[in-house]
Amino acid sequence: MNGPGFRRFLRARITAGDVLVHAAIPAGLILVYVSPITYESLLFRPGASGLRDTYLATLGHADAAHLLGNVFGYVVLTSLSLVLLDGVGERRLYYASFCAVLAFVPPLSSALVRAYLELTAPSLIGAYRGAGFSIVTAAFVGVLGMAIAVHQRRALGSPGRPGLLSGGLFALAAFVPAVVVLESLPVAIVFGGIGGVGYLAGTGVIAKRNLNRPGGPRAVALTGTAVLLLLGATGDLFLAESGRVGRAHAIGLVAGFVVIWGVLAGCWVRSVVASRD
Template identity: 30%
Template sequence: MTPSATDAGDRAADAADRRTDRAFRRELLASVRAIDLLVLLAVPAVLLAVFALPEATRRSLAFAYADPTALSAFTAHYVHLSADHLLGNLAGYGLLAGVGYALAVLSGRRRLFFTALVAFLLAFPFALSALNLAVPRDAVGFGFSGVNMALAGLLPILWFCYARDRFAPAASVGALPAAFFALVGWIALLALPVSTEGDGQAGLAIVVAGALLAVLYAASSGVRFPRSVRPGVKSLAARPGYGDLLAVGAVVVVGYPVVGFPSDPVGGGGVVNLYVHLLGFCLGFIGPFALLAAGVFDE
């Protein structure tokens, strides 16, 4: 049987896809530096080392809101009292830092990523603990999730940088706040009761406000929405590897808040601190975005 022109075209397309995928893997591996991996792996190493301390020592390093200290304000974010809590935060860090690093190195934003990461690891624990004192309560705070949420706040910025570098060079950084407002509305939808009665009115108001602010900001900043998504889908499909990373990044940006902002924060013998999660997410976005928009990280 003689091969048809369609079969030949399909084989040629498959071969082109394989070449593009190999090119993606080669470029990603060539972009990875040993020192980068050491820095990234140092975080789980520290978390595991702290968890190996006696439980009494770990409890003394947690942040007691009724008796705060400067030392515990920092150390509490590296303390875990249960293996499940530690493993959950390690998995979250691996996902956020791994995807964020890949997006950063392939878009030429390595310096932005590591500057933000160092700030999240060294400065954010103090800031998050201090802002926690704005809500007086007799409780103890600990865990790495606030820093993880800062990485979740950084991820939309890195995703945009990668998308602009690889697929949409004309995109403006001015579109990012619209994405931020939309994500805050999404977080409110996940974490707060949304209805027209009682306490649900606050959740509904935040969801509506986030959506309106996203639309209004996009309109005022001249952001243009494509009339059809088909060309974008074709562009992604034509570049396997590169398009896959863009899709994975988008899924993590939208999906991770489902983990960080559960509708029922009570469980596992503790309460998820949604307040510090929101602070981490917002500060993790606002700081890097301000520096990016100011041209600090322009090469």
């Protein structure tokens, strides 16, 4: 795709309104970072902090590298998700998912962190502290997974609903944290089998069928790029951060997909009710 054609393609899918809405998040994070508010005052402690603190903790960053890494991941994941989705209905689904992640991932992640600590290290409840937007950035991998699934169904004619397709992508994304965070080879093999054999094999067959039809190569290229970026994001989240931070990222990843599946389920219920009226 040439330069002018690529720019037209992007302008058709990412509007000035999209840029303004999405720029509000990095702007807010940067304002908090340069403000007199201290990082220590934003740390979240499971079992000791309240609901409001789950949101405030996402604003805290220890240093500029911490902040910029989270912002970069957020921008890349949301931008590609927008590029994959076309049409009014898909945009509504995207923004429902976008808002749901921001609204529900912080408290859901904090609940999952506490449950994890109760099972593995009860002594750390109340003592564990953490902050940063990375847990939400990890959740946006789920948004990208949803966008890939919707794009595949529309542009490539993939069978199965987006919820099922995104489940295969979750298995693919969960392979690395299963190895690095859980340190469980059997669990990683299960995820790898579902994601690698099930999802990738099926997608490869469907992609091959689309290469010779009008618009097919671009749809296949977009799908392949998005899947590679999803794998790259999970690699960056977990291979570089294998300890306590890696576990927090894994919880954010799980929370993101759970929220997205909730949004997809809500849309399905709504469509069923509408078809009966």
